[in-house]
Amino acid sequence: MLSQPVFGDRSLTHAFYQAVIARFDEPLSLSTQALLRECTLGFAPCPDGVKTFFMIAPSLDRAEQLIAKIDNILERVAELMAGVGQVALCIVPPGSEAEQAVDLQNLEKVPADCLACKIFTIICADAATDR
Template sequence: MLSQPTFGDRSLNESLYRALLTRLFDSVSVSTRRLLDECCFGIAPSQQGVKTFFIIAPYLQIAEGLIEDIDSLQEWVMALMPGIGLIGICVNPPKGNGDDGREKGEGNLSLYMSCKLFELFVEE
C-alpha cells in the first residue's frame, strides 16, 4: 500500500523549495533577481515525463528578460536541482477588469498562458 502524503510531507517540500529559490535569488544578477521577484514557480512533469522547473511571469517583458539570462538559470538548475531536465519560462497574463493590455500598446498580448521550454544538457 502506498503511503498517503501528509501535511508534514507538504511542509517539508515547501521548505526545501523555499531554500532552493533563496539560493537561486542569491546566485543571479540583481536585474534577474528583480525579474524573478515578479514570478511564480513550480515543478511538474512534461508530457514525456521529464521533470520541468517552471518560472511563470505575469508579463511578456519579464519572460523575455529571463530568457536573455537563460544560461545562468540553466547552470543554477543543473547545480541545485538534479533530476530536472527542462526549464519552462512561461507568461500567464493577469486577468481582471477586462483590460487585456492591448490598449496600452503592448502588441500581441495573449489572453492565455504560453511557455518556452529549454532543455538542460548535462556534460558527460
C-alpha cells in the first residue's frame, strides 16, 4: 500500500517555486540582488501557456536598471528554471490598485493597471548547440 503524500501537488509546487526564487539571485552581482529584493517575483503561464517568470518592479527607474542587467538575469533563469520560456518585467507602483490585487499564485495575466510590461524570451543555448 502506498502512503498518502504529505503535501498536495499545489503546496509542493508552491514550496518548490519559493525555494527556486530564494536561490535565484545568489550568483548575481550585489547590485542586481538589491534590485531584485525590491521586486515581487513569481511564476505564471501566459495566455498561450508558456511558463513565465515575473519580476514586478516598484518603479520605472528600477525596471530600467533591471533591463540593463537582463542578460545576466535571463542566463540565470535558463540555468535554474527548466521549462520557463520567458521573463516578464512589469511595473506596478506601490500603493496602486494593481499592487493590492497581485496574487502570483493565481496570476493569469499582467495586472490590470500595470504601467508597463516587457517580455523577454529565454533562448536555450543547449538547444542551439545540439543541432
